[in-house]
Amino acid sequence: MTEKVSADVRSASSAQHGEPTWFIRRTFVMYADRHHDDRVAFWCAAPAGAQEELVSTAPTRFFRPPYVGGRGWLGVYLDVDDVDWDEIGEIVLDAYRVIAPRKLTALLD
Numbered sequence: 001m002t003e004k005v006s007a008d009v010r011s012a013s014s015a016q017h018g019e020p021t022w023f024i025r026r027t028f029v030m031y032a033d034r035h036h037d038d039r040v041a042f043w044c045a046a047p048a049g050a051q052e053e054l055v056s057t058a059p060t061r062f063f064r065p066p067y068v069g070g071r072g073w074l075g076v077y078l079d080v081d082d083v084d085w086d087e088i089g090e091i092v093l094d095a096y097r098v099i100a101p102r103k104l105t106a107l108l109d
Contacts, residue, residue: 028099029092032075036066039079044095046074 043065065075
């Protein structure tokens with residue numbers, strides 16, 4: 001089932017503000033290539049409390065993004081030496097779960 005969601009997510013992307021953006025009715029991940037700074041990152045929806053926890057425990061890897069950070073969104077740096085791609089996958093999946101309708105998130109369980 002995760003493969004189907006992945007295929008749906010790949011097809012549901014567009015450029016917003018000049019950056020690749022993924023959405024399922026609403027945006028859940030936005031790539032940020034030097035958007036407001038010299039860093040490569042992405043911004044994503046996050047479960048309640050995740051932003052605060054990750055930013056406080058690993059500020060070299062995570063940050064509070066402009067505009068959407070006040071709504072709990074998480075910024076994830078991609079230009080660091082220790083990118084954990086498995087963790088990135090989980091973060092993106094969590095972002096999908098935050099935004100997608102329950103009917104679609106139920107397909108993941």
